[in-house]
Amino acid sequence: MIKVVAKGYAQEDKVNEIIEICKELVELTRKEEGCISYELYQDINDSTILTFVEEWESQEALNKHMKTEHFTRIVPIKNKLMAKPTEINIYNKAI
């Protein structure tokens, strides 16, 4: 199992639009083979911080996800509304 944390920084006036755009991405991604969980979170102290927390069965499943039609179509649209690049970390469980 691998965990992904993708921390994004939205433009201040685009937060709700980004969340709307991400709904389709989340819905379709949750149906993918190898996707254990895929959730979008909003920071309680800074509403412009939007972070995906994801669990995948394998690196292969994650790689496939990043080549899907919905990922390659929706993520570039979302990224145009972000204030700076998303910080992505991929993790193995330590404890």
Next chain:
Amino acid sequence: MIKVVAKGYAQEDKVNEIIEICKELVELTRKEEGCISYELYQDINDSTILTFVEEWESQEALNKHMKTEHFTRIVPIKNKLMAKPTEINIYNKAI
């Protein structure tokens, strides 16, 4: 439900020691009331990045956690072995 992502940066030669120290913290925290999940992850590309991903039933439960004997005892020991301050974000689920 709230999600916590606490991203820590270990000193290079202290990574394994930190993981060992955190085992007791993880074990005791998982027994706390209001703790849904509490896991430590290690970045697959940079082994010095050690990140807690946590789920709590409420902000109250998280506040109580940070006052427990095990938290106030173990976290300062761990922090002395880190390279820089841990970045903590607290989230609500957006999708």
